[in-house]
Amino acid sequence: MAITTRATHACCGGTLGFYSHQSDSLGLEARFAVFVPDGASATAPVPVIHLLAGLTCTEETFLIKANAVRFAAEYRIALVATDTSPRGAGIAGEDDSYDFGSGAGFYLDATQAPWAGHYRMGTYIAEELPALTEASFPLDGTRRGIMGHSMGGHGALVHALRAPDRWKSVSAFAPIVHPAAVPWGEKAFTGYLGPDRATWAAHDATLLLQAGRTHPTTILVDQGDADQFLDAQLQPWHLEEAAKAAGQKLILRRHADYDHSYWFIQSFIQDHLTHHAAILCR
Amino acid sequence: MAITTRATHACCGGTLGFYSHQSDSLGLEARFAVFVPDGASATAPVPVIHLLAGLTCTEETFLIKANAVRFAAEYRIALVATDTSPRGAGIAGEDDSYDFGSGAGFYLDATQAPWAGHYRMGTYIAEELPALTEASFPLDGTRRGIMGHSMGGHGALVHALRAPDRWKSVSAFAPIVHPAAVPWGEKAFTGYLGPDRATWAAHDATLLLQAGRTHPTTILVDQGDADQFLDAQLQPWHLEEAAKAAGQKLILRRHADYDHSYWFIQSFIQDHLTHHAAILCR
Numbered sequence: 001m002a003i004t005t006r007a008t009h010a011c012c013g014g015t016l017g018f019y020s021h022q023s024d025s026l027g028l029e030a031r032f033a034v035f036v037p038d039g040a041s042a043t044a045p046v047p048v049i050h051l052l053a054g055l056t057c058t059e060e061t062f063l064i065k066a067n068a069v070r071f072a073a074e075y076r077i078a079l080v081a082t083d084t085s086p087r088g089a090g091i092a093g094e095d096d097s098y099d100f101g102s103g104a105g106f107y108l109d110a111t112q113a114p115w116a117g118h119y120r121m122g123t124y125i126a127e128e129l130p131a132l133t134e135a136s137f138p139l140d141g142t143r144r145g146i147m148g149h150s151m152g153g154h155g156a157l158v159h160a161l162r163a164p165d166r167w168k169s170v171s172a173f174a175p176i177v178h179p180a181a182v183p184w185g186e187k188a189f190t191g192y193l194g195p196d197r198a199t200w201a202a203h204d205a206t207l208l209l210q211a212g213r214t215h216p217t218t219i220l221v222d223q224g225d226a227d228q229f230l231d232a233q234l235q236p237w238h239l240e241e242a243a244k245a246a247g248q249k250l251i252l253r254r255h256a257d258y259d260h261s262y263w264f265i266q267s268f269i270q271d272h273l274t275h276h277a278a279i280l281c282r
Numbered sequence: 283m284a285i286t287t288r289a290t291h292a293c294c295g296g297t298l299g300f301y302s303h304q305s306d307s308l309g310l311e312a313r314f315a316v317f318v319p320d321g322a323s324a325t326a327p328v329p330v331i332h333l334l335a336g337l338t339c340t341e342e343t344f345l346i347k348a349n350a351v352r353f354a355a356e357y358r359i360a361l362v363a364t365d366t367s368p369r370g371a372g373i374a375g376e377d378d379s380y381d382f383g384s385g386a387g388f389y390l391d392a393t394q395a396p397w398a399g400h401y402r403m404g405t406y407i408a409e410e411l412p413a414l415t416e417a418s419f420p421l422d423g424t425r426r427g428i429m430g431h432s433m434g435g436h437g438a439l440v441h442a443l444r445a446p447d448r449w450k451s452v453s454a455f456a457p458i459v460h461p462a463a464v465p466w467g468e469k470a471f472t473g474y475l476g477p478d479r480a481t482w483a484a485h486d487a488t489l490l491l492q493a494g495r496t497h498p499t500t501i502l503v504d505q506g507d508a509d510q511f512l513d514a515q516l517q518p519w520h521l522e523e524a525a526k527a528a529g530q531k532l533i534l535r536r537h538a539d540y541d542h543s544y545w546f547i548q549s550f551i552q553d554h555l556t557h558h559a560a561i562l563c564r
Contacts (some may be wrong), residue, residue, distance in 0.1 A: 009509065009540075009545035009546070010540045010541065010545070011541055011545035011548065012545075012549045015547070016545055043319075064346065064347060064544075065346060067349045067352065067548070069545075069548070070349065070359075070548065070549075218445070224292070226292065245363075257290065258292045259291055260293055262346075263292070263293040263294075263298055263351075264292070264293070265290070266294065266349070266352065267292070267293055274357045
């Protein structure tokens with residue numbers, strides 16, 4: 001599990017590093033970033049939150065724009081940020097769309113040619129990246145949370161509902177809560193998973209809740225009411241209804257005037273770190 | 283003074299807008315950004331801090347990467363961010379260097395051909411942008427501060443020392459404190475001001491202090507000791523010595539391990555907003 005250090009920076013009383021490695025899941029080089037607060041060590045590992053960004057983003061985006069590091073440092077929580085897709089798979093058309101292919105891996109394992117070989121962000125997020133980072137940094141894998149924005153909010157919700165033992169806390173900003181029912185999700189699922197909608201249910205937070213999958217903690221979701229994707233792609237009311245029916249504790253906050261940008265995320269990021277810290281820190 | 287709104291975003295309990303206008307000083311279209319906390323009005327204007335970014339940056343950089351907005355909102359201070367040079371002047375070679383021409387205006391008025399016509403960021407920062415923004419937003423021009431990074435730190439120090447009545451508070455991250463003596467400054471001053479070094483003194487914070495120009499408030503400067511430009515370009519000891527000799531109050535903090543990046547800035551930005559607020563807010 002060799003890791004190449006691309007850059008490290010002192011930040012907010014800790015170290016933020018940008019790394020690459022050869023990913024077994026993806027069969028490609030992959031990039032990720034890790035923030036570790038000072039004082040963490042093998043004998044005193046810290047909780048960790050994985051950050052999943054949205055369409056077109058990279059492992060840098062959430063860290064640069066969300067202002068999460070300051071609050072992670074205050075709570076003594078590590079951060080791991082992943083890329084949004086495999087890179088350089090060399091598949092024809094991979095770079096043609098902002099919402100499919102590179103930059104748009106949807107945090108799942110593709111089953112359809114030509115994507116099935118490399119587009120395996122599901123396994124990468126669920127298994128490889130936690131194992132890699134927890135073997136290489138002083139992170140406590142028993143206190144691991146997940147957070148995301150937009151497509152990454154979808155990823156955070158789905159991964160947490162599918163494996164609550166793996167992800168002890170979960171929150172999202174403006175998530176795609178019901179991808180099987182909106183254009184972004186239909187395009188991605190058709191391409192990566194094929195036309196049989198029965199296979200989509202395992203990758204849709206609303207359908208997972210409807211199937212009885214719940215998370216033992218409260219899910220925190222923030223959504224801007226001026227979000228340009230609210231009605232067409234995000235539709236948070238599906239999550240609200242499914243959570244209510246499933247008995248899933250959910251705090252869904254709607255914010256007048258806020259849009260889909262990281263200006264929205266940075267406005268409420270402190271609350272998300274607090275939410276995760278309340279579960280992960282002890 | 284017509285302003286074109288390029289985008290606005292709700293952020294941290296206020297509004298962050300990106301704008302353009304036809305600049306008289308520059309003879310070109312110029313871009314800037316303004317953050318105004320909610321509740322500011324013509325009858326209740328708020329203090330304002332101007333943000334000057336470093337080489338290669340734009341009016342977006344400081345706002346995206348420094349995490350200043352949250353603390354500006356907490357203190358009820360507005361922010362104005364400017365671009366780092368004129369854009370689109372059409373001068374041969376303008377885009378050839380990262381440290382001269384576009385992205386590297388050094389916040390001064392060029393006197394040498396072919397730069398003298400458009401490269402007038404000195405007048406733009408000192409006069410046009412404050413007048414424009416204070417006529418168009420609820421900003422209190424009697425409580426106006428200035429802050430910058432690297433080349434922008436140079437700009438903040440020089441403008442504050444030259445016009446302390448105009449700039450009531452001043453701070454800098456990793457500033458170029460003695461441009462007349464380092465390669466970045468020598469290149470820029472030779473190109474913009476010509477070879478007569480006597481004309482450079484009005485644009486060099488260390489030389490201004492040596493000439494008796496001081497600011498009535500304490501100047502706050504943060505500098506990382508792992509800054510890759512520390513010894514060759516920044517040399518903060520010149521500022522320290524000149525301030526001491528001039529009786530200028532200066533807090534110069536050196537931070538082990540921190541580099542020249544915005545990861546450094548975001549680590550200490552709260553202290554800078556506090557410093558300005560202590561002077562500007564009442």
